[in-house]
Amino acid sequence: RxxxxxxxxxxVRKPWR
Known part of the structure; x- marks a missing residue:
């Protein structure tokens, strides 16, 4: 999230999670 x-x-993905 x-x-x-x-x-x-x-x-727009989750590089930093």
Missing amino acids: GIKRSTSAGA
């Missing part, structure tokens, strides 16, 4: 704040356009 980390795809909702630090993701705007490039990191």
Whole structure:
């Protein structure tokens, strides 16, 4: 559930989990 704040356009996956 980390795809909702630090993701705007490039990191839409879960690099930081």
